[in-house]
Amino acid sequence: MSPALDVHRLHFAFTITFHYIFPQLTMGLALLLVYLKTKALRTGDDHYNKAARFWAKIFGINFAAGVVTGIPMEFQFGTNWAEFSKSAGGVIGQTLAMEGVFSFFLESSFLGLFLFGERKLGRLGHWCAAFLVFAGSWLSGYLIVATNAWMQRPVAYSLGPQGEILLSGFWALLLNKWALWQYAHTMIGAVQTGCFAMAAVGAFYLLTKCNQVYGRTFVKAGVLVGVIASLLQLFPTGDMQGKMMAEYQQPGLAAMEGLFQSRENAPIVILGQPDVEKRRLDNPLEVPGMLSFLTYRKWSAHVKGLDSFPEDLWPDRIPLLYYSYHVMVGLGTIFIAVQVLATLLYWRKKLYDSRWMLWILMLCAPLPFIANTAGWVTAEIGRQPWLIYGLMRTAHGASPRVGAGNAWFTLIGFMGLYTVLAMLWCFLIGREIHLGPDLAAPQQILPAPAAAD
């Protein structure tokens, strides 16, 4: 194992984690923008157009951050993971190239029209532009997930004479069962990010008593779409994701759940700290039989623990995997509680006046970002020690000639640059929220800064 391997892993982990902050909001908001534009088209109420314009500005800033942090991802397969690219490029290059050819062109062409062409396009034309931006971003999501799904569950391949992996079925690659469920789970996660962001901004306006008309629209959209998303996240998408782990990645599932010993009537652990050396969980707080039931629909079912597998098939970062999985599931549960409660209040027509609920909605905004990140960490660490499950180990995938020194150099560069980018993103989005949707009649939230426009 080369000493540079850990740096290459950290390099990819850092850049992809930072990158995915933006697309999840982009994809979530894209759906909500179509919702707002549809409302505007059907009701003829210009209030919805203004609301859409406001979110389009936030979308634009966020999209730009997503694009510039996304380009390094495609490059890194070649720069840092050359052995992997050399072997698997003939397969995963297909989906990656399709993303560029089918979705990026669509997205970028119509985003320009959506942001700059409202007057030229007219009402219906502008709705179409919004829809095509949505379609492009969701298609892009599918092709990326299909790429990852192939690494989780390789299908439709054969091995060439030099060990290179050759594509043998185009549709089988695209319709990988793993990809379908992973996509549903991922996109609903993105919708939750968009919904919580929209509801949080709405709650902020209602709490500060400014832009209240918009505040109500935003809270309503965020909660009504959000409650559906939060439930779908758990069932069936999350459930099916777990079942596929049980079918194809059993050591990963055992490590996620902190199940060191195989047993019948296996419990689900709510809290507890894994001690990998002693092969046990400290201070466990468990629900007996639940894991057996969720995995095999039978309370007494036998679930394989880590002891059923040789240690060289164990994921190599068990505590990180265990915690990221538990953070994801814990937050997902909280989202369901918050959204269901908010929906009940909306149904009773009390939501906009329940300040405590609005406070909760406002403060929840960062949580879906954390949950989605934790979900991806679970998927990626759960796949270890494999880069392509069962085919290529992570230890064999890195670039042989790129040393630790050079990898650190560029990792530090990215860290610096991304810190600046994060600050700019917060500043610009905060500023848009502060200026509000109604530029013709700006409302005072705080004393307005002199520099603003």
Added chain:
Amino acid sequence: MGTVWFWLVAVMITEKVLLDGFDLGAGAIHLLVARTDAERREVLASIGPVWDGNEVWLLAAGGTLYFAFPPLYASAFSGFYLPLMIVLWLLILRGISIEFRNHVHSLVWDPLWDFLFCASSFLLAIFYSAALGNVVRGVPLDASGYFFEPLWTNFRLGAETGILDWYTILVGVLGLAALVMHGSLWVKMKTDGAVNKRAGGIASTAFWMVAALTAVVTLLSFRVQPQIARNLAKWPVGYLFPALAVVGMIGVKVFLARQHERNAFLSSCAYLSGMLTSVVFGVYPMVLPARDRTYSLTVDSAQAGAYGLKVGLAWWTIGMLLATGYSVFVYRSFAGKVKLDAYEHGHGD
């Protein structure tokens, strides 16, 4: 099949240079061609709705290269590790300069992004071209199929080459001059008044630099990469590519003098296409020439499996037709000279 993909990737890269080239060139002359804030916003507005789509050509070409020639992608990207990472940083800075500048107007905000936009575009033009120079010159591949180049060694064309040596720097400067010409012709076509006039001046100056450097670099390239002469001898039809570049240059000169802005820009496109296809033709059948010729990656040794290439051709064709359709639609929607008002209040408030 490999040869088909070789040319398809070449077409995509050419497309990328033609489109992203003019917004890079516009960036490189940004501080020079536009002096006041309004003028600078005019230059930005001329590329604002299209630069992102132009950059997609980079990703699409990269992705296509990835699945059609996986070993090439692996060895070129890891070998050019440092310059590629620097290119990525520059792309990030440039992207946010264009996108974030217009959200705030202040005496510290605008000049900062104007400067970063200009500087990053300038350096990108050099780095892209120097990378092309590296391909023509050949890289230190060995039997493993890999190499790693530091940014520079001793600036000579020995066995231990760096990314930058006297030849690749020269190609870098030529590339910068060519994109400056290309970008200023674009800006001239899209603007009125003072910016239009200055852009014309820059284009005329750049023209002479491009002409002189093209002559020098072409002569040197025949010595640096002997394959070019061999290919021309084998397939004389290849003389068409450099001829296209020459015709393009003449066109730029003639149309610039007659104030045919659109034709001048299109001539510049012809010049760039001619130069790039000449390079591609010159190194064929190598996809990445090595300093030691026995280790060169060729179309045959680097292509992916036959099934993947075949099925790729089907979706690629559909995708490219769609993409061309969108591009035409977008360019027509934003056709004509930039009107600052329409750009800034496009939302119709």
